Amino acid sequence: MNNKSFFDIMWSLLSKYWPSILLGVQTTLEVALVGTAAGLCLGLLVGGFKAVKLDYTASPVSRFFKKFFDVIATVYVEVFRGTPMMVQAMFIYYALLNVIHWDKLTAAMFIISINTGAYMSEIIRSGIQSVDPGQTEAARSLGMSNSQTMMNVIMPQAIRNAFPAIGNELIVNIKDSSVLMIISITELMFQAKSIAGSSYRVSETYFLTAMIYLVLTSIASVILHFIEKKINRRTTSIPQSDTDPSNINLAAGKD
Amino acid sequence: METILDIHDVRKSFGSLEVLKGVDFSVSLGEVVCLIGASGSGKSTLLRCINLLEKPDSGTITVFGENVLAVRNVDAYRAKVGMVFQQFNLFNNMSVLKNCMIAQRRVLQRSEKEASEKAMYYLKKVGMDNFANASSVTLSGGQKQRVAIARALCMEPKLMLFDEPTSALDPEMVGEVLNVMKQLADEGLTMVVVTHEMGFARDVADRVVFMDKGIIEEEGTPEQIFTNPKSERTRTFLSRYIQ
Numbered sequence: 001m002n003n004k005s006f007f008d009i010m011w012s013l014l015s016k017y018w019p020s021i022l023l024g025v026q027t028t029l030e031v032a033l034v035g036t037a038a039g040l041c042l043g044l045l046v047g048g049f050k051a052v053k054l055d056y057t058a059s060p061v062s063r064f065f066k067k068f069f070d071v072i073a074t075v076y077v078e079v080f081r082g083t084p085m086m087v088q089a090m091f092i093y094y095a096l097l098n099v100i101h102w103d104k105l106t107a108a109m110f111i112i113s114i115n116t117g118a119y120m121s122e123i124i125r126s127g128i129q130s131v132d133p134g135q136t137e138a139a140r141s142l143g144m145s146n147s148q149t150m151m152n153v154i155m156p157q158a159i160r161n162a163f164p165a166i167g168n169e170l171i172v173n174i175k176d177s178s179v180l181m182i183i184s185i186t187e188l189m190f191q192a193k194s195i196a197g198s199s200y201r202v203s204e205t206y207f208l209t210a211m212i213y214l215v216l217t218s219i220a221s222v223i224l225h226f227i228e229k230k231i232n233r234r235t236t237s238i239p240q241s242d243t244d245p246s247n248i249n250l251a252a253g254k255d
Numbered sequence: 256m257e258t259i260l261d262i263h264d265v266r267k268s269f270g271s272l273e274v275l276k277g278v279d280f281s282v283s284l285g286e287v288v289c290l291i292g293a294s295g296s297g298k299s300t301l302l303r304c305i306n307l308l309e310k311p312d313s314g315t316i317t318v319f320g321e322n323v324l325a326v327r328n329v330d331a332y333r334a335k336v337g338m339v340f341q342q343f344n345l346f347n348n349m350s351v352l353k354n355c356m357i358a359q360r361r362v363l364q365r366s367e368k369e370a371s372e373k374a375m376y377y378l379k380k381v382g383m384d385n386f387a388n389a390s391s392v393t394l395s396g397g398q399k400q401r402v403a404i405a406r407a408l409c410m411e412p413k414l415m416l417f418d419e420p421t422s423a424l425d426p427e428m429v430g431e432v433l434n435v436m437k438q439l440a441d442e443g444l445t446m447v448v449v450t451h452e453m454g455f456a457r458d459v460a461d462r463v464v465f466m467d468k469g470i471i472e473e474e475g476t477p478e479q480i481f482t483n484p485k486s487e488r489t490r491t492f493l494s495r496y497i498q
Binding site for chain 1 (some may be wrong): 306307308310329330331332333334335336337338340344345346347348357358361362403406408410487
């Protein structure tokens with residue numbers, strides 16, 4: 001065994017433990033994907049409401065609810081951004097265990113979702129702020145309501161603007177789901193720890209684990225880049241001119 | 256002629272800056288009124304007060320006999336008053352056709368078919384029907400502004416407001432937009448136009464209103480204003496244009 005090189009050992013670890021590594025990869029991907037998707041939904045909701053600016057036409061009731069919601073949303077974002085996910089995982093899992101008797105995987109997905117949601121709502125909020133205020137003015141001048149403007153005009157542009165940051169959260173989640181090993185779900189880091197424990201090959205195991213994480217995040221990067229290219233159509237005008245006034249077909253009946 | 260817009264003693268301040276210092280102003284059905292004046296004289300603010308993008312601090316605005324500062328449903332009121340912006344403000348996430356359809360669908364609850372027919376009708380009117388499926392971000396400035404005009408017309412407003420519609424365009428594109436506006440004026444659409452295009456004001460407007468420092472300094476027919484202004488301030492402002 002001593003004559004074997006570092007990579008030989010890694011290879012033998014892989015061939016011996018591949019079923020549990022595969023399970024780890026599967027769990028990690030499940031948790032990361034669910035967390036990012038649910039976090040995005042949560043972020044759209046929280047960030048969307050937070051970014052709504054009520055103008056003077058809003059009723060006092062909606063004004064009150066907006067204020068109330070803003071306070072809740074701010075507390076939520078600050079708490080979940082401001083404390084480690086590992087601590088959140090331990091606290092929430094055990095605090096709710098006696099109440100709802102949930103299984104660990106569900107708990108992990110729940111925790112990563114609300115954690116991601118806090119970041120996502122800030123991403124969505126800044127995405128909304130990046131949309132030109134003239135877009136809102138135009139929509140309102142056509143008689144569209146606050147919510148119609150948000151859903152039809154602002155949100156689609158905000159999501160497109162924020163897409164790189166949203167995709168980044170998926171990559172972060174693939175890596176950071178590793179801290180959820182603290183509640184013993186079978187994600188990749190947890191599996192790595194048990195493999196290292198039973199094989200006594202610590203550095204080889206974790207190097208292998210790092211490589212697997214890198215492969216996963218790289219694949220995610222490529223996919224995200226592809227989607228980004230798809231949704232980013234041209235955003236500048238194509239140089240052209242049909243501006244000679246004589247070319248303009250003014251009469252509705254012509255041709 | 257029937258008065259459709261009546262503004263009385265409208266005042267508006269932004270912080271300590273008083274932009275409108277008591278403006279009285281009215282527009283009759285079918286009339287084309289051009290608001291001229293130096294930057295910062297309150298023209299745009301007055302226009303934005305009319306469709307309630309800004310709320311006046313005091314005064315009354317009556318449109319179609321209705322006190323608009325007291326209306327409950329501001330959205331329904333705005334749907335009846337078209338607005339065209341200096342920066343076009345086409346919806347960047349939509350095609351040209353969709354730009355013209357969205358408010359018809361959502362606000363007027365028109366059917367898909369009716370909305371698209373209306374949109375094509377008005378796009379043809381501004382000469383942009385061939386671009387119906389183009390993404391709005393790929394158009395030139397003049398094309399964007401013509402689409403923006405069509406978008407507002409699709410709501411079949413009784414009153415159209417233009418806020419410096421050609422100021423963001425290069426000189427070559429100004430003509431195509433002004434031609435469209437002239438055509439609308441000829442068709443009898445009631446228009447209030449904030450503009451620096453004195454040629455347009457002189458040729459197309461029924462009445463020219465000169466604003467200075469938050470008040471209406473002088474108003475009258477284009478001939479009066481451009482050939483024989485009474486006020487010294489108007490004369491100075493128009494010195495380049497008076498023949």
